[in-house]
Structure formats: structure tokens, C-alpha cells
Amino acid sequence: MKCFECHNDFSPDELIDIQGKAICGSCKVLVIQKFKEGLGFDYDLCRKNQVVIIKKGSKLPANCLRCGDETVFILKRKTKWIPPNAYLLLLLGILPYIIYSLFYSTKITLDIPMCKKHKMWHYSNKWAMLGCLLISVLCIIVGHIVISFFAILLMFVFMAQFITYGVSLSRVSDDHLYFVGLPKGFVKELPKQENPENI
Ligand SMILES: [Zn+2]
Ligand SMILES: [Zn+2]
Numbered sequence: 001m002k003c004f005e006c007h008n009d010f011s012p013d014e015l016i017d018i019q020g021k022a023i024c025g026s027c028k029v030l031v032i033q034k035f036k037e038g039l040g041f042d043y044d045l046c047r048k049n050q051v052v053i054i055k056k057g058s059k060l061p062a063n064c065l066r067c068g069d070e071t072v073f074i075l076k077r078k079t080k081w082i083p084p085n086a087y088l089l090l091l092l093g094i095l096p097y098i099i100y101s102l103f104y105s106t107k108i109t110l111d112i113p114m115c116k117k118h119k120m121w122h123y124s125n126k127w128a129m130l131g132c133l134l135i136s137v138l139c140i141i142v143g144h145i146v147i148s149f150f151a152i153l154l155m156f157v158f159m160a161q162f163i164t165y166g167v168s169l170s171r172v173s174d175d176h177l178y179f180v181g182l183p184k185g186f187v188k189e190l191p192k193q194e195n196p197e198n199i
Helices: 026-036 084-092 096-103 118-142 145-165 184-188
Strands: 017-020 021-024 045-048 052-057 073-081 106-116 166-172 176-180
Touching: 017 026, 021 026, 021 145, 026 096, 073 166, 084 096, 106 166, 106 176
Parallel strands: none
Antiparallel strands: 017 021, 045 052, 052 176, 073 106, 166 176
């Protein structure tokens, strides 16, 4: 069995139960101290409302984020975080802002695991979206404005499905990354971080 705090292996009788988590003898003092200071467990992956908090260096679960099935495909989502105070530089103009964000932005590539079904689902939305766009453009060219309008509407429907995986970073702290836009079904299953101010 693994200690929840240090992740080392122990036999069950070496572990004690603290608030439903197995903790080893050497971590016990540390965990109790943390609770005294009002800190919760140090999760690798937890949530606060819809924000997913990931400890730097830890990964998302290996199974499909949507349904938990076996992963056949990893979708790479690039995302970038620019410290909020950088927007103040916009007062000085776009150039200082661009220079600052080049040096101080955090770039993250998130690996999103997908099963066979959801990989297909993801790509069919993409192609359906592009198909609608093409139909809409063709209809404008030949003068069918009404059909073109409906094709655009339909495109947005597929786009909404497609960008459900539009994961983005909402904050970066010293030890943690904060993500928004991960599928709701996945977020719901994560443990809640009771004291998000403390991490
Ligand atoms: Zn331990
Ligand atoms: Zn799936």
C-alpha cells in the first residue's frame, strides 16, 4: 500500500488512517502539522469548483478523460499563461506587452488521453465543422445566402463540441497549475481542495 503523502510503499500495519487517507509513520507528524496550519491534503490533482489544480510535474490520469476507457490517443493541447499584471503594460502600448509576455509567459502542453470512441468523436466534429464552413462559403459564392447562414449556424454547433477540449491555464503558482475547460464529467470526480488559498 502507498502512503498518500510520500507515495512510498508500506505494509498495511505501518499505515494509519488520517481523514480517510493512508499515511505512513514518518509522514504522520507532517500531515498533522499541515492540518493544524489549516492546510488540506496535498493532492496531485484536485479541483476548486470548475478549476482543476494540478501539481507541477504530475500527469492527468492515463485513461480517457471523458469516459475512463482505455486510451488510444493523446491529444496535445498547447496553452499559455501570461501573468495578469502584464495587462497593465498595455497602457504603455502593445510592444512592451509583447516583449514582457515573450519572457514571462508560461507555455504548457497538456496531454489529454482519449479512447477510440472519443478520438473519433473529436475528429468527426472537426471535419463536420470544416465541412459546414466550406458549404457556407460555396453558398455565398453561388448566392444562396439563407443556406449559407444555416451552414454557419451548424458550424458553431460542431465548434462548440470541438472546443470542449479547449483547455486553458487560468493561473500558475510556484507549485501548481490551474486549468479551466476540462470536461465536466472528469472534473466532478476529482477531490475538492478545501483550502485553495493555501496552495
Ligand atoms: Zn509517507
Ligand atoms: Zn472516452
